[in-house]
Amino acid sequence: MKAVVIYGKEDFRYQEVEMPKVGKEEVVVKVGRCGICAVDPKILHGKGYVPPIVAKHVPIIAGHEFIGEVVELGEGAKEKYDLEVGDKAIAENIVPCWKCHYCQLGLYHMCDVHKIFGISGPDGGWAEYMKYPQGSIIWKVPEDMPYEIAVAIEPLACATHGVERANIQFSDTVVIAGGGAIGLFMLQVAKLKNPKMLIMSDLLEDRLSLAKELGVDVVINPGKDDIVKQVKDLTDGLGCDVVLEASGASVAVEQAVEMLRRRGRLMEFGVFAEKVCIDFSIIGDMKELEIIGGHLAFHTYPLTIKYLSEG
Numbered sequence: 001m002k003a004v005v006i007y008g009k010e011d012f013r014y015q016e017v018e019m020p021k022v023g024k025e026e027v028v029v030k031v032g033r034c035g036i037c038a039v040d041p042k043i044l045h046g047k048g049y050v051p052p053i054v055a056k057h058v059p060i061i062a063g064h065e066f067i068g069e070v071v072e073l074g075e076g077a078k079e080k081y082d083l084e085v086g087d088k089a090i091a092e093n094i095v096p097c098w099k100c101h102y103c104q105l106g107l108y109h110m111c112d113v114h115k116i117f118g119i120s121g122p123d124g125g126w127a128e129y130m131k132y133p134q135g136s137i138i139w140k141v142p143e144d145m146p147y148e149i150a151v152a153i154e155p156l157a158c159a160t161h162g163v164e165r166a167n168i169q170f171s172d173t174v175v176i177a178g179g180g181a182i183g184l185f186m187l188q189v190a191k192l193k194n195p196k197m198l199i200m201s202d203l204l205e206d207r208l209s210l211a212k213e214l215g216v217d218v219v220i221n222p223g224k225d226d227i228v229k230q231v232k233d234l235t236d237g238l239g240c241d242v243v244l245e246a247s248g249a250s251v252a253v254e255q256a257v258e259m260l261r262r263r264g265r266l267m268e269f270g271v272f273a274e275k276v277c278i279d280f281s282i283i284g285d286m287k288e289l290e291i292i293g294g295h296l297a298f299h300t301y302p303l304t305i306k307y308l309s310e311g
């Protein structure tokens with residue numbers, strides 16, 4: 001079969017590879033679609049903290065935003081996952097070890113071994129076929145959900161987790177920094193929390209118009225306008241309650257801590273190509289900010305499948 005294999009910086013090869021072989025409690029799928037995450041080009045160009053991790057696992061087939069159709073079920077997989085050959089099925093992006101401190105606590109997405117498809121663990125979905133290995137968390141996807149929708153399950157599950165982490169309240173003014181796939185998904189999920197005001201910021205106008213179509217209250221282009229001033233003006237000088245940072249741009253973090261009100265919350269989901277420098281006095285002495293991290297998805301795949309199947 002054909003696959004895109006990562007060998008290193010600027011070295012992704014579309015080549016012939018062996019078909020995955022199914023083992024006990026494993027599932028082989030024919031890949032229906034596989035997305036390109038913002039981290040994939042960073043791996044290609046050797047930017048940020050992820051490429052050195054990938055380097056320890058090369059050669060590896062890229063892609064963690066996959067969806068496929070079951071073609072082979074290993075011993076016990078049918079019973080464990082309630083799957084039949086021909087079903088659409090997705091595995092969560094991380095394959096937990098189920099033994100480490102975090103897995104024991106149930107925080108499987110924080111697994112210390114941290115095997116992520118196409119990055120640090122099993123081969124990913126930029127291939128004709130792939131295997132969901134033993135230990136995977138696998139979910140059946142409704143047959144009538146087209147692949148072009150189902151391929152959004154992974155990023156939407158991540159965005160949902162990010163929004164959950166921010167603990168949004170009804171009276172909150174929420175700024176979503178970055179209108180890429182994750183930011184736009186966060187917008188749609190954050191809307192379900194019905195906060196007082198939702199603001200989207202991005203440098204690209206087409207993303208901002210899409211955000212408007214998706215029902216955001218205010219859009220700001222920080223390339224054209226002073227975002228900190230605008231957010232303060234919109235909140236009677238107070239600043240916003242929550243920033244969901246999904247841009248991965250260091251300047252967005254600097255702006256986030258400036259535009260947050262005292263005791264505001266910054267939920268950081270972006271993956272950065274470079275280190276970010278902010279004045280930590282703002283976090284402590286000046287504002288008592290809460291900085292919350294978000295990574296992968298945690299118990300949000302089934303919810304996401306439900307959201308997407310209900311439109």
Ligand SMILES: [Zn+2]
Nearest residue numbers: 037038039064
């Ligand atoms: Zn991703």
Ligand SMILES: [Zn+2]
Nearest residue numbers: 097100103111
């Ligand atoms: Zn673990």
